[in-house]
Amino acid sequence: MKSLCLNLIRAISIGFGLFIHSVATAGVSYSLVENHAQPGQAITVRALVFNDEANALTWTPPEHLVLQWHHADNSITRSLARIKQPTKELRLPVNQFAMIEWAAIVPSAAKGIPVISIEGAPDLFALDTSPEGIRLASQPANAPIIDAGAAPIGQMDPIIDAEQLERKGISPTTGPAVAQAPLSPLSQQAFNNFRSAISSHDPIYFIVGSEPKANARFQISFKYRLFNTENEKEAKFHNHLYLAYTQRSLWDLSSDSMPFVDTTYNPSLFWRKEKLWQNENSPFYFGLNTGVEHASNGKSGVDSRSINDVFIQPEFNYVFGGGSTLSFMPRFKSYFAVSSDNADYKDYMGNVAWQLRWQQEHGLSVTGAYQQGKQGRKTSQVDVSWPLQRTPLNMNGYLYAQFYRGYGETLLHYNRRSQSQVRFGIALTP
Known part of the structure; x- marks a missing residue:
């Protein structure tokens, strides 16, 4: 028992390391594209909208933003920023991004480096409005480095020893000006396109069980949208084409070397539209997912396994009043x-995977799958998740539990019946 506990703790620790990801918050984050503009010139306010919630995010960008210009003399000027490409509604699938821009004009009264804020948002920006020839922010900083806060209030802070700074690779006397273009518009656009195109696909999880001995199962999955669109309502056929990749492994934690039993590599190309048909007055909507996929275990000789299939998956959805x-x-x-x-793979796994899912908005999710091959060979799987943000831990991710019984848990042993197995762990996406 002690050995089993140690193995479980060890496996979960490794799992956390495998799935570390950046923290993000669903919502809108504003930024200012330019860092220098003179009165009367145009500037661009950019909003990055990111959805890391459990369900699709719907947001309508306002036609106008109100900017507050806070000047050095404590006066405040208010002006409008107008959206560049009007959008009635923006719908973002889980873990996807979108970028919206507004155009504004620098007020005639702007001088020096005013601080700019957007009414209703916590973001603050600074804009250098000095004349072209004497940009304040573009001047090199010819000044020593001080030990800020070391002196009493109202007195000059001492200068840090030059040799100490030089040993750290820091210039003690001068520093560069603010970069006018930290990222070229072309590079920035390419980066934003990539971020908005990549998203989760199947669940990403790391779970641990103990039948017949300590073992772990983990899965990594993502999809890439081949053609982006700024407005989902105007998306064309090709805007729904995706490339996806899923990798799933079964890990033996009870043996001395803790070997991997088998790994499935599963790339696919498919067309999917979440709401192929929808009536605004009905709680029903219909989607479709169809494409081609390959699965193999990357081994050779007698252990080699390889599957190719064409699939079509209609998706019938009903939204309850509670969300x-x-x-x-x-x-x-x-x-x-x-x-x-x-060659007899379908005799064990069949030609149909029946799937049913009930999911609360940012809450409990339960998914059941059932497959049946020939001669009564049955396979069933149930996945349950709960957001960790709704627990005392207040973490990103999800508590995850999975029940599995039947065939095909690994490609290598697709024709062996697995005994009932319950595993627990964490998931990044349910």
Whole structure:
């Protein structure tokens, strides 16, 4: 028992390391594109909208923003910024980004470096409005480095020893001006396009069980949208094409070397539209996912396994009054170019994966899947998740539990029946 506990703790620690990700908050973050502009010139206010909640985010960008210009003499000027490309509604799937821009004019009364804020938002910016020839922010800083806060209030702080700074690779006498273009518009646009195109696909989790001995199962999955669109309502057919990659491993934690039992590599190309049909007066909506996928375990010889299939997955959804959604998503498969090492794969896993999911908005999610092959070979899986932000831990991610029984838990042993298995752990996306 002691050995098992140590193995579980060790596995969960490694799992945290495998799945560390940047912290983000669903909502809107504003920034100012320029850092220098003179009175009468145009500037751009940019909003980055990111959705890391459990459900799709809907947001309508305002046509106008109100800017407050805080001047050195304590006076305040208010002006308007107008949206560049009017958008009635912006719908963001989970873990996707969008960028919106507004244009504004620098007020005639602006001098020096006023501080700018957006009414209703906590963001603050500074803009150098000095004449072109004497930009304040573009002047090199010819000054020593002080030990800020070391002197009593009202007195000059002492200068830090030059040799001490030089040993750290810091110039003690001068510093560069503010960079006018930290990132070229072309590079910045390419980076934003990438961030808005990549998102989660299947659940990303790390879970641990103990049947028959200590073991772990983890999965990494993401998809990439091939053609971005700024307005989902105007999206064309090609805007719904995706490339996806999922990798799932079963890990033996009970053996001395803790080897991986098997790993499945699963790339796919598909077309998916979440709301192919929707009536605003009805709680029902219909989606469709169809494409081609490949799965293999990357091994050679007698342990080699390889599957190819074409699939179509209609998605029937019903939204309850409380905000939860019930989804029925059967996936129908037709196999082709199946490896001779696993030619009877469909006899164990069948041609249909029946899937049912109930999901609360930023709450409990329960997903069940059932497959049946020939001669009564049955496989079932149930996944349950709960957001960690709604626990005393107040963390990102989800508590995750999974029940599995049947065939095909690994490609290598697709024809062996797994005993009932319950695993617990964490997930980045449910």
